[in-house]
Amino acid sequence: MNQVIKSVEVEPTGIVFHPDNRRVLVRPFISSDETRIRHIIERALSLSEMEVDTQLAILRADFNNRHPDLEACWRRHFAIVRGYLDDQTLSFNRHLYIGALFSGEYALESAALFNPSIVAHPDQSGVEPGALRFVISLRATGEGHISSIEFRSGILNADGSIQTDEVSSMVVAPEVVENPTYRKVNFALKLKEMGFKNDWSRRVMASLGDHFTREDLEKTIQETVSSSRAQERTLECVRWLALSNYEVHFHPSVSLSQRVIFPVSPNESNGIEDARFVRFCEDDGSVCYYATYTAYNGRAILPQLIETPDFQNFRVLTLNGQAVQNKGMALFPRRIAGRFAMISRQDDENLYLMFSDNLHFWNDPELLHTPRQPWEFVKIGNCGSPIETPEGWLVITHGVGPMRRYCIGALLLDLEDPSKVLGSLPEPLLKPKDEEREGYVPNVVYSCGAMLHQDRLVLPYALSDTSSTIGMVNLAVLLAALKAS
Numbered sequence: 001m002n003q004v005i006k007s008v009e010v011e012p013t014g015i016v017f018h019p020d021n022r023r024v025l026v027r028p029f030i031s032s033d034e035t036r037i038r039h040i041i042e043r044a045l046s047l048s049e050m051e052v053d054t055q056l057a058i059l060r061a062d063f064n065n066r067h068p069d070l071e072a073c074w075r076r077h078f079a080i081v082r083g084y085l086d087d088q089t090l091s092f093n094r095h096l097y098i099g100a101l102f103s104g105e106y107a108l109e110s111a112a113l114f115n116p117s118i119v120a121h122p123d124q125s126g127v128e129p130g131a132l133r134f135v136i137s138l139r140a141t142g143e144g145h146i147s148s149i150e151f152r153s154g155i156l157n158a159d160g161s162i163q164t165d166e167v168s169s170m171v172v173a174p175e176v177v178e179n180p181t182y183r184k185v186n187f188a189l190k191l192k193e194m195g196f197k198n199d200w201s202r203r204v205m206a207s208l209g210d211h212f213t214r215e216d217l218e219k220t221i222q223e224t225v226s227s228s229r230a231q232e233r234t235l236e237c238v239r240w241l242a243l244s245n246y247e248v249h250f251h252p253s254v255s256l257s258q259r260v261i262f263p264v265s266p267n268e269s270n271g272i273e274d275a276r277f278v279r280f281c282e283d284d285g286s287v288c289y290y291a292t293y294t295a296y297n298g299r300a301i302l303p304q305l306i307e308t309p310d311f312q313n314f315r316v317l318t319l320n321g322q323a324v325q326n327k328g329m330a331l332f333p334r335r336i337a338g339r340f341a342m343i344s345r346q347d348d349e350n351l352y353l354m355f356s357d358n359l360h361f362w363n364d365p366e367l368l369h370t371p372r373q374p375w376e377f378v379k380i381g382n383c384g385s386p387i388e389t390p391e392g393w394l395v396i397t398h399g400v401g402p403m404r405r406y407c408i409g410a411l412l413l414d415l416e417d418p419s420k421v422l423g424s425l426p427e428p429l430l431k432p433k434d435e436e437r438e439g440y441v442p443n444v445v446y447s448c449g450a451m452l453h454q455d456r457l458v459l460p461y462a463l464s465d466t467s468s469t470i471g472m473v474n475l476a477v478l479l480a481a482l483k484a485s
Contacts, residue, residue, distance in 0.1 A: 008481050010430050010459065010471040013162055017116070017138060017152060017468040019109035023171050024066060025148075025260060026073040028080055029104040037084055037102075044098045045087075052097050059100055066105075068170050068258070074099030108140040108148055108171060108260060112440045114462035115139040117277045117384050117449025118470075119289060121153060122310050130158025132453050135256065135311060136460055137277050137291070138468060139448075141440070147271035149261040149293075151311065156453045162470065168258045174248035174314070176264055179213045182245060186360050190241055190320045191234075200224065200231045201238065214242055240266065241318065244295075244304070249313040256311060264316070267302050268295035275306065276330045276448045278385035283335060290359075292319070292329040292342075303329050305360065321362040323354050328381040329362075330449075332418070333388060341418060343368070343386060343395060349379045351397070351411075353419055369411060369421055375401040375428055376409065383408060384449025387457075388415070391479045392422050396450050396459065399428070406444040407431040408461065412482040423482035430471070432464065439464025 031037055047055070063070055078099030082088070090098075121133035136152045150171075154164035188205045191197055207220045221235065244265045263269055275293040282288070291306040303324050308314045319329070325346050332341040339355045344365055346352050352365035371380050376399025383396040393413040398406055407428035414420035432443050447461040457473040 008429065008473065008477050010473055013470045013472060015162055015164060015470045017113055019111065019113040019467060021107045021110040022169060023109055024105040024107050025171050025173055025262060026067055026070065026103050027106045027262065028077045028102055030080060030102050037081055040101050041081065041084055041098060044094065044101055049091060052094050056093055056097055066170065068172055071096055073103060077102045107142050108150065110142040112141040112466045113138050114465045114468055115274050115446055115448045116460035116462065116468045117275065118451050118458060118460050119277050119279045119449070120451065127155065128158065132156045137275050139274055140260070145271065146263065147273050148263065149272055149275050151256045151259055153256050156458065160456070165257065168255055170258055171260045172250065172254045172258045173260060173262050174250045177247035177249070179215050180245065180247040181211050181213050182242070184208055184210050184212060187241065189361065190318055191237065193320055194237055196234045196237045198230060198234060201234050204238070217242055245317050247315050252312065261314065267297050270298040271296045274327065274448050276384050278331050278333050278449065280331065281334050290331055292331060294327045301327065317360060319362065320360055323362040323365045330382045330385045332386050336418065343382045345381045351380055351382065366419060368419065369424065371399065373399065373426055375399050375407050377401055378404065383447040386413065387450060387452060389475065389479060391483065393418050396447060398446055403443060405432065406446055408445050408447060410478065410482060412479065423485040425481065426485055430461065436463040439466030441465035
């Protein structure tokens with residue numbers, strides 16, 4: 001059991017989410033060398049129809065029981081390389097076989113399953129009084145340190161026990177909407193922020209409606225194309241921005257534990273990291289789930305936003321503004337005095353608070369809290385969105401100290417004016433125990449979001465960036481300790 005100041009304890013539940021390298025996704029494996037692509041296709045074309053059918057039968061026997069819709073993956077991957085074919089009249093089976101040649105399995109969790117966040121499930125039908133159905137998001141990491149988002153679910157029972165739902169042995173990537181829509185005002189503001197507001201981009205934007213599709217954008221680009229170097233650089237930025245804002249959805253038949261959001265856009269090609277989900281309630285009572293996450297392309301990070309009403313349909317959007325920097329942005333679960341609010345970490349060292357009238361644009365961060373205790377002298381950050389309690393906003397934090405040991409702490413902020421810190425724990429709420437220190441990144445406990453259920457704080461957290469567990473904290477005891485600090 002993890003001891004904290006006075007009588008505050010994090011009680012273990014015994015629930016652990018371990019990485020499972022048997023859960024594999026079919027992803028495209030396509031060389032950047034066009035000559036190699038053509039050579040592979042030529043070999044596929046050299047086979048007779050009977051030989052193609054035989055090879056497909058072997059593949060189906062080997063892989064069908066590992067994937068719920070294998071042929072759909074092959075069809076998508078064939079579509080990527082179809083442009084290299086001179087003969088477009090090939091048989092359907094040959095399409096599938098060529099698609100399979102440019103496909104491969106990827107073990108999403110082969111390295112780790114960590115950094116969880118928890119929210120109330122959007123569907124509470126059939127749940128007994130006093131119980132709550134929940135969704136946990138997890139960062140799955142495999143070969144090459146490529147991270148994606150996975151989900152688990154379960155029930156928090158009225159008696160304090162937890163039931164987790166069965167996890168499927170299969171995973172499914174979502175369908176990517178080929179022609180997503182964009183809001184012109186956000187698109188144009190992002191172009192301006194990036195330094196690409198010029199005569200050509202203004203002409204493009206002026207020709208588009210308040211909402212436009214990717215096809216509309218490409219058509220307008222072609223109609224206004226010129227040969228200047230400045231326009232070429234702007235065009236590259238416009239297309240990059242379009243690809244960074246996308247929509248995906250899962251078929252309703254795909255269970256929650258089967259759903260995986262794998263990197264789609266170029267800016268997240270090396271991973272979708274540390275999604276912090278929050279159930280956001282608007283002033284009119286409507287609910288949407290948001291998540292801030294870090295997109296990583298192998299060279300630079302970019303904070304992004306996910307929005308979903310149901311964990312089935314997702315929109316991924318760029319976050320904009322001078323304050324959109326570094327990792328660890330976390331949205332408050334409702335507006336404060338009519339404005340959106342966010343906890344952030346601008347300088348990789350301190351906690352900041354910022355407000356905005358527009359969910360997608362953030363500026364003017366204010367310093368909120370600095371490292372004060374030895375266990376957080378290197379830096380501090382948040383462990384998910386602030387949690388509303390009768391005593392104030394509860395912010396679960398992480399602190400990094402000597403030997404880069406990560407511990408979990410807590411702050412209490414004023415409900416009406418969250419720039420006022422009412423209390424902070426002088427000692428960690430949670431620190432790595434001896435049996436939890438070894439892993440992908442040793443000496444780390446970390447969370448991307450907790451929630452309340454009845455009189456308890458439900459705190460999922462990662463164990464040395466390898467697996468994840470859930471702990472429980474008596475809320476009254478924790479709040480008393482914060483107010484006394």
